[in-house]
Amino acid sequence: MKNFYQNHRxxxxxxxxxxxxxxxxxxxxxxxxxxxxxxxTPSKKDKANxxxxxxxxxxxxxxxxxxxxxxxxxxFTNDFLSTKKTKPQxxxxxxxPTWEKEPSKEDFTITWLGHSTLxxxxxxxxxxxxxxxxxxASPVSFIGPKRFTDVPVSIDDLPxxxxxxxxxxxxxxxxxxxxxxLDKKVRQYVVPLGVEKHLERWKVKKEKITNMAWxxxxxxxxxxxxxxPAKHYSQRGLFDRNQTMVASYVLKGTKYQIYxxxxxxFGNHFQEIYQKYxxxxxxxxxxxxxxxxxxxxHMTPEESVEASKILNAKVAxxxxxxxxxxxxxxxxxxAEAFTTHAEREKLETVTPRIGETFSFEEYSNYQEKxxxxxx
Numbered sequence: 001m002k003n004f005y006q007n008h009r010x011x012x013x014x015x016x017x018x019x020x021x022x023x024x025x026x027x028x029x030x031x032x033x034x035x036x037x038x039x040x041t042p043s044k045k046d047k048a049n050x051x052x053x054x055x056x057x058x059x060x061x062x063x064x065x066x067x068x069x070x071x072x073x074x075x076f077t078n079d080f081l082s083t084k085k086t087k088p089q090x091x092x093x094x095x096x097p098t099w100e101k102e103p104s105k106e107d108f109t110i111t112w113l114g115h116s117t118l119x120x121x122x123x124x125x126x127x128x129x130x131x132x133x134x135x136x137a138s139p140v141s142f143i144g145p146k147r148f149t150d151v152p153v154s155i156d157d158l159p160x161x162x163x164x165x166x167x168x169x170x171x172x173x174x175x176x177x178x179x180x181x182l183d184k185k186v187r188q189y190v191v192p193l194g195v196e197k198h199l200e201r202w203k204v205k206k207e208k209i210t211n212m213a214w215x216x217x218x219x220x221x222x223x224x225x226x227x228x229p230a231k232h233y234s235q236r237g238l239f240d241r242n243q244t245m246v247a248s249y250v251l252k253g254t255k256y257q258i259y260x261x262x263x264x265x266f267g268n269h270f271q272e273i274y275q276k277y278x279x280x281x282x283x284x285x286x287x288x289x290x291x292x293x294x295x296x297x298h299m300t301p302e303e304s305v306e307a308s309k310i311l312n313a314k315v316a317x318x319x320x321x322x323x324x325x326x327x328x329x330x331x332x333x334x335a336e337a338f339t340t341h342a343e344r345e346k347l348e349t350v351t352p353r354i355g356e357t358f359s360f361e362e363y364s365n366y367q368e369k370x371x372x373x374x375x
Contacts (some may be wrong), residue, residue: 035139035140036176036201036202037139037140037176037177037236038139038236038237038240039169039176039197039198039201039202039236039237039240040197040198040199040200040201041197041240041243042194042197042243046194046197047060050062050193050194050213050245053193053213053216054193054213054214054245056214056245057193057245060243061241061242061243062193062194062234062242062243062244062245062246063242064231064232064233064242065214065229065230065231065267065269066231066267066268066269068231068232068233068265068296068297069296070233070293070294070296070297077292078291078292078328078329080329080330080333080337081333081336081337081340082329082330082331082332082333082336082337083330084330084331084332084333084375085330085331086325086327086328086329086330086331087148087325087331088148088149088331088332088374088375089375090374090375091148091149091150092148092149092322092354092371092374093353093354093370093374094114094149094150094151094152094353094354094355095152095352095353095354095355095356096152096153096355097111097113097119097152097153097355097356097357098357099111099119099121099126099159099357100121100159101159101160102124102159103121103122103124103125103126104124105123105124105222107121107122107124107359108121108122108253108255108256108359108360108361109121109357109358109359109360110282110284110317110350110352110357110358110360111352111355111356111357111358112317112319112352112354112355112356113131113151113152113153113354113355114147114149114151114152114322114323114354114355115130115132115172115319115320115321115322115323115324116129116130116167116172116173116262116263116286116319116320117129117130117131117132117133117151118130118260118284118319119158119357120251120258122223122251122253122256122258123221123222123223123253123254124221125162125163125220125221125223126158126159126160126161126162126163127161127162127163127164127165127251128158128161128163128164128165128182128186129164129165129166129167129260129284130165130166130167130173130174130262131164131175131178131179131182132171132172132173132174132175132178133151133154133155133175133177133178133181133182134147134175134177134178135147137170137171137172137175137324137326138171139171139176139236141177144171145172145324145325145326146324147323147324148323148324148325148331149322149323149354152354152355153355155178155181155182155185158182158185159185160185160187161182161185161186161187162187162188162220162221163187163188163189163190163220163225164179164182164186164188164189164190165190165191165225165249165260166189166190166191166192166195167192167230167246167247167248167249167260167262167263168192168195168230168232168234168244168245168246168247168262168263169194169195169198169234169235169236169244170234170235170236170263171236172324172326173262173263174195174198176202179199179202179204180202180203183202183203183204186208187208188208188209188210188220189204189208189209189210190210190212190218190225190227190249191209191210191211191212192211192212192213192227192244192245192246192247193211193212193213193244193245194211194234194243194244194245195211195244195245196209196211197244198236198244212225212227212247213227213245214227214228214229214245214247215227215228215276222253222254223251223252223253224250224251224252224253225249225250225251225252226249226250226251226252226276226277227247227249228247228248228249228250228259228269228273229247229248229269229272229273230246230247230248230261230262230263230264230269231264231265231266231267231269231296231297232246232262232263232264232265232297232298233246233297234246246262246263246264247262248260248261248262248264248269248273249262250273250277252277256281256282256360257277257278257279257280257281258280258281258282258283258284259273259277259280259282259283259284259311259313260283260284261283261284261285261286261299261304261307261319262286263286263289263297263298263320264286264297264298264299265295265296265297265298265299265303266299266303266306266307270307270310270311271310273311274310274311274312278312279311279312279313279314280311280312280313280314281313281314281315281360282313282314282315282316282317282350282360282363283307283308283311283313283315283316283317284317284319285299285304285305285307285308285316285317285318285319285338286298286299286304286319286320287299287300287301287304287318287319287320287321287334287335287337287338288318288319288320288321288322288326288327288329288334289320289321289324289326289327289329290327290329290334291327291328291329294327298320298327300337301318301333301334301335301336301337301338301341302337302341304316304318304338305338305341305342305345305347306345308342308347309345309347313347314348315348315349315350315360315363316338316342316347316348316349316350317349317350317351317352318334318335318338318339318349318351320334321334321335322334322335322354323354332371332372332374335351335369335371336369336371336372339351339369348363348364349367350363350366350367351366351367351368351369351370352366353368353370
């Protein structure tokens, strides 16, 4: 009789454990399915449309422009120029932007708002790139990489945004709470294929969204926007890797031409972009969040400089740093290594403080190595 009760007690405990596990799995599934921050999914019609527009969409997935390996590169070592920690000891100083609310056709200004968030004013347009104004780059506010530098302005402080330009759907580039609060100010979104499904789930009107495949172009006012490749991957949930396209962009105005790299590893796409578009006045280059495991999907600062040279850039600016510690390098290594290598290569750089608005014609006034005075 004693063994009977012991066996039944073990069975009862086992059944309880299985029940708890099933409940947790069910809750996880419901969370992934219903929490809007994870975004939307394409329909059968959407998938047919993607396949008709790019050869890089097959079997429900977007193929990389070149093969990538996310788990490591034995040829790359984690040797950094800076010796500081991954986060500064205190929040970085920011500057209040001095942009014009309604820029003229002649204005060409850039305001870096930290990480990869930029306000570009060109051809009379306000273009906001990869906006994230949240404290955490995550689908939820209580866990994930936390911002170590304040955003210098609030969403309410922004001018009317003619175009929101999204490079890919990672949380540090496409933020649900930011889009939800920002949408009332936005006239149009330009996104890579598939990303429109996230916006639609977040109640953005379809008529405000233009999705693009690599090498497609659209013209807004007098600005040509070209969607170009990036060597990276997309993912928001557990099972949706590469269901949306990743991109870089060319912005071609009547006088100036800009390249925004998005997140990318070094690759042949830079030469192909140069062959199609020619010289660039300003390139905004992914120069942060690199390490040996991510070498194929994020450039080192030295590679960012090399890519800038391939594009024959007049001026290059490092982005994707200064706000979140997503990798293991010192927080200021992107800027220090980028400018050091650029000087050797005789490449002009611009390194504004976070929030600082600079006119391209006066870029030489914004080359201070301000990070060197901060621990």
